[in-house]
Amino acid sequence: MNMARNKTILYALILAFTFISPFAFPDFGTQLATLWLMIIVALTWDMTGGQMGYNSLGNIFFYGTGMYVAALISIGMVYDVGDYTNAAGGGIYKFTDLQYFGGLALGVLGAGLFCSITAVVIGYLTFGLRGPYFAIGTLGVAIAAGELVSNWDWVGGGQGIALPVYPGDLDTGKIFFYFLFAAVGVGTFLFAKWLYGTRFGAAINAIRDDEEKADAMGIHTLRYKLYTWAMAAFFVGMAGGISAFQLIHFEPLESAYQTINLGIFMVVCVLLGGKGTLWGPVIGAILFHLFKEVTWNYLLGWQWVALGALIVVTVVYFQDGVMGWLVHKRPEWFGIKVEKKVAEQAK
Amino acid sequence: MTSIIEVQGVSKSFGGVVANHDVSMTVNSGTITGLIGPNGSGKTTLFNSIVGYHPIDGGSIQFEGEEISRLSVQQIARRGLLRTFQQTRIYGAMNGVENMLISLPHRKMNIWDALKTYTREDYERADHLLEFVGLYEKRLLKSGDLSFGQQKLLEFAMALMNEPTCLLLDEPTAGINPTLINGLIDRLKRANTEFGITLFVIEHNMRVIMNMAETIYCLAHGELLAQGTPDEIQNDQRVIDAYLGAH
Numbered sequence: 001m002n003m004a005r006n007k008t009i010l011y012a013l014i015l016a017f018t019f020i021s022p023f024a025f026p027d028f029g030t031q032l033a034t035l036w037l038m039i040i041v042a043l044t045w046d047m048t049g050g051q052m053g054y055n056s057l058g059n060i061f062f063y064g065t066g067m068y069v070a071a072l073i074s075i076g077m078v079y080d081v082g083d084y085t086n087a088a089g090g091g092i093y094k095f096t097d098l099q100y101f102g103g104l105a106l107g108v109l110g111a112g113l114f115c116s117i118t119a120v121v122i123g124y125l126t127f128g129l130r131g132p133y134f135a136i137g138t139l140g141v142a143i144a145a146g147e148l149v150s151n152w153d154w155v156g157g158g159q160g161i162a163l164p165v166y167p168g169d170l171d172t173g174k175i176f177f178y179f180l181f182a183a184v185g186v187g188t189f190l191f192a193k194w195l196y197g198t199r200f201g202a203a204i205n206a207i208r209d210d211e212e213k214a215d216a217m218g219i220h221t222l223r224y225k226l227y228t229w230a231m232a233a234f235f236v237g238m239a240g241g242i243s244a245f246q247l248i249h250f251e252p253l254e255s256a257y258q259t260i261n262l263g264i265f266m267v268v269c270v271l272l273g274g275k276g277t278l279w280g281p282v283i284g285a286i287l288f289h290l291f292k293e294v295t296w297n298y299l300l301g302w303q304w305v306a307l308g309a310l311i312v313v314t315v316v317y318f319q320d321g322v323m324g325w326l327v328h329k330r331p332e333w334f335g336i337k338v339e340k341k342v343a344e345q346a347k
Numbered sequence: 348m349t350s351i352i353e354v355q356g357v358s359k360s361f362g363g364v365v366a367n368h369d370v371s372m373t374v375n376s377g378t379i380t381g382l383i384g385p386n387g388s389g390k391t392t393l394f395n396s397i398v399g400y401h402p403i404d405g406g407s408i409q410f411e412g413e414e415i416s417r418l419s420v421q422q423i424a425r426r427g428l429l430r431t432f433q434q435t436r437i438y439g440a441m442n443g444v445e446n447m448l449i450s451l452p453h454r455k456m457n458i459w460d461a462l463k464t465y466t467r468e469d470y471e472r473a474d475h476l477l478e479f480v481g482l483y484e485k486r487l488l489k490s491g492d493l494s495f496g497q498q499k500l501l502e503f504a505m506a507l508m509n510e511p512t513c514l515l516l517d518e519p520t521a522g523i524n525p526t527l528i529n530g531l532i533d534r535l536k537r538a539n540t541e542f543g544i545t546l547f548v549i550e551h552n553m554r555v556i557m558n559m560a561e562t563i564y565c566l567a568h569g570e571l572l573a574q575g576t577p578d579e580i581q582n583d584q585r586v587i588d589a590y591l592g593a594h
Contacts, residue, residue, distance in 0.1 A: 200461040202449045209438040216398070216436075217509055218424035218454045227458070 018186070022178045029174035033246065035289045036181035040239045041262060042269035042281035043188050044232035049267070050276035051196065052228050053208030054127070058138025060263030061145050062233040064256035065118060066111035066240025068149065071161045071250075073110045074103025085156040095164040108180075108241035115237025116230040123226045130211075139259065146257030160251025163244060177246040184242065188235045193278055195231070204228050208276070264311075265292075271314050274323025283322050351376040351513050351545050352397065352428075357406035357416075359389075359396055366392040368569045369406070374513070379539050379546040381560030383553075383580075385589055389569040390549045391433060394515050398430045399423045410513070425454035427512035431519065433549075435498045439491025443482055443501055446490050447473035450505040473508065480504040480534060481527075496523040500531070507538060513545040514538075520552050532558055557581060565589070 022029050041063065048054045075084050078099050095103070126137045150158040166173035195201050203224050206214040214221050243250070250256055257263075265288065273284020288310075295306040314321075320328065327334050352374040359367040366389045374380045384390050396403045397410075399420045408416040410428050438446050448465055477483045480500040485493060490501055499522060506514055519535065520528050532555055538544050550556040556563060557577040565573045565580060567589040573580060580586055 195462075197464050198462050199448070199451060199453070199456065199465065200458075202445065203453060203461065205441065205445075206438055206449045209440055210436055212420075213432075213436040213438070214449075215420045216424055216430060216432075217450055217505070218421060218429070218452065219449075220453060221421065224461075 015186075018182050022175045026171065029171070029178055030246075031289075031293060033174070033178040033181045035286065036178070036185040037239055037243065037262075038265065038269055038285040038289050039185045039282050040181070040188050040235055041266040042273070042285040043185075043192050044235045045266045046270045046275065046277075046281045047192065047195075047204075047232040048225075048229055050270055050280070051201070051208060052204040052225065053211075054225065054229075055131075055135045055267070056138040056229075057135045057259070057263065057267070058122075058140070058142040059232065059236055059266060060257060060259050061122075061138070061142040062115040062119065062236035063240040063243070063262060064142070064146065064149070064252070064258070066108075066115050066237035067244035067250055067256045068155060068161070069114045069237070070104075070107030070111040070241030071163055071244045072155065073107040074100075074163070074245075075161075077103050077106070082154050085154065085161060093164070095167075097167050100164055100167055104241075104245055107244075108238050111241035112234040112238040115233040115240075119229040119233035120226050123229045124222075127222060127225045127229075139263075142257055142259050142263060146253050146259070149257070150252040156251075158251060158253070160249060160255070161244075162249040165248055166245070177242065180242045181239065181246075184235060184238050189278075189282065191231070191235070196278060200224065200227070205276075268311055268314065270321070271319070272310075272321055274321030274325070274327075277321075277323040277327075280321050280323040287322070349376045350374065351411060352547065353407075353409040353412075354393070354397065355407045355409075357393065357396055357408060358404045359392055359401070360404055365569050367396065367403075367566075370566070370569070370571050371406075372564045372571065372574065374545060374547050375562070376545055377539075377543060378562065379535070379548065379560050381556040381563040381577075382547065382549045382566065383551070383556060383563060383586075384566035384572070388566040388589075390566055391517060392569075393566070394430060394517055394549065397423075398428065398515060427454075427510070428515070429506050429509055429511040429513070430515035431499075431502050431506050431517060433517040433521070435495065435502050437490050437498050437501050437505065439489070441490060442488060443477055443486035443490050443493075444470070444473050446501060446505055447477060447486075447508050450508040452508075452510050455510075476504045476507050477501075479507070479537075481530065496527060499523055500527075503531075503534070503538075507542065507544070511544060513547065516546060516548045516550075518549055518551060520550065520555050528552070528555060531555075535559060553581075 021032055025032065041059065045056070045059050048056050072081055075081050078095060079093055084093055122141055126134060129137045149155060155161065166176065203214070203219050206219060207221055207225065211221060247255060269284040269288045270281045271284070272287055273282065274280030291310060292307065295303040299306050350373045354370060354372045357367055357370045370393060382390050395401055397408055399415065399418050399422070403416050407414060410426060415423050438449060448469060451469060453461065474483065477486050480503055482497060482500055482504065485497065490498065493501065499519065503519060520531055523531060535546060536559060539546050548556065548560065560577060563575065563577055563580045564571060565586050572589055573583045573586050575583070
């Protein structure tokens with residue numbers, strides 16, 4: 001019982017910190033929003049990578065696609081997209097508050113849904129691949145998508161898309177986007193927490209541990225893999241949609257389909273925190289984000305070297321991450337023990 | 348008595364190696380049927396053919412009157428025909444209870460059922476079956492850390508959790524402590540009588556199979572050598588020759 005109460009207190013503290021932090025640390029508003037973005041992409045990467053054993057390097061595809069879909073929906077509701085992206089600073093396109101927030105809401109939601117559908121289609125084509133082949137296959141999808149989009153003039157080509165600016169003042173805008181990310185982040189966490197407790201969650205664990213056995217037990221493996229990726233893509237797509245509005249301007253290769261940045265960061269976050277655990281991706285995202293910001297500020301010029309070193313050390317010496325290390329050191333915290341039958345003890 | 352598995356004239360070769368040649372046999376519903384034969388006689392190949400691991404070269408395999416020789420492993424498993432593996436396969440990173448819960452029959456669930464959390468009945472059933480195979484006390488340990496024999500028992504319990512109509516067991520007593528074998532025979536028999544599961548068992552331990560099976564088939568060199576009751580098989584000179592290598 002004490003354990004349950006401690007947990008409630010912990011969750012309450014985290015939630016309180018979530019609400020207070022942007023006001024307590026106004027200078028770090030954007031940083032905190034980015035932290036939530038990291039948590040979202042790490043949690044969703046772990047749905048397939050950690051819980052189902054399919055290490056995708058292409059989840060960034062859903063982030064980039066989410067950006068574009070959200071932008072196109074919100075623009076398309078008011079103006080002709082071709083004219084808008086073709087304006088190159090010449091035309092003046094105004095959005096009323098209703099158009100801005102309406103477009104944002106529908107765009108972000110639409111981005112999530114669209115990414116879910118594309119996850120099913122891409123998954124159908126790539127889930128026949130296993131291990132490193134799946135990783136490379138999905139990476140290929142993300143890279144190809146970035147190149148295709150950057151050659152597609154209707155969506156702005158290599159220049160990308162400039163979205164309208166948040167209609168209020170700048171600081172309110174920062175807090176607004178922080179809470180959007182935080183809402184999706186908390187939603188993703190609660191969704192994952194619930195999902196891993198269901199029969200479905202156990203079935204995807206079975207796929208990770210022995211897919212052939214799962215087949216032989218009659219689990220609908222392909223169907224479950226597609227559903228899982230679609231769920232992950234939904235949240236990444238929404239996060240991408242929010243990013244599009246937060247960044248105001250984005251272009252295909254560096255900000256949308258940024259395979260070598262966020263596309264890799266999400267994997268490192270999960271490895272650092274502990275694959276296949278609920279809290280691992282969250283802890284990993286926090287540690288990684290701290291590490292990244294500190295090195296980017298105090299080791300400028302060497303920041304990529306430091307990051308590379310972190311990846312190498314994690315992969316070579318710390319594969320199980322923080323949570324895996326804890327399970328190994330303190331198995332009793334996680335309920336791993338011999339349990340005598342109650343009836344026998346009573347005798 | 349109705350047949351549940353009907354194998355007719357099944358042949359399977361791997362390159363030049365003929366693993367099964369023109370094998371026919373019948374497993375009757377609700378019975379325990381044994382399959383014996385020297386090492387390399389094609390027993391496991393026949394099991395793999397029945398559950399769809401590889402296509403057969405010729406012949407027909409029917410399950411409950413339906414041709415299944417062209418179906419995939421999953422499709423066959425979803426019809427309630429399950430197998431356990433000679434090399435035991437359990438989910439090593441999970442504990443016993445989790446292994447059991449994963450084995451709930453997903454074929455009987457739609458996606459909304461699958462998205463439910465486990466019910467009290469699920470847990471009770473898992474505990475009951477773990478107790479049935481004698482693993483209740485170790486149910487919260489990582490199952491990869493269990494002994495080989497215990498893993499075999501766990502795999503058997505998982506198969507029962509899946510509520511199959513017919514279960515193919517590939518050497519259920521291999522690697523199990525001799526003192527546990529009697530208990531296992533008893534449990535296999537009870538699975539057959541209490542849960543009404545038809546069993547088709549590959550076994551090398553003659554004492555085990557002679558005690559359990561009503562009908563026994565014997566393979567040698569990929570062909571059917573003999574069939575009959577345990578008494579008939581035990582006294583069949585061809586079977587004795589095949590096992591003692593008197594060719």
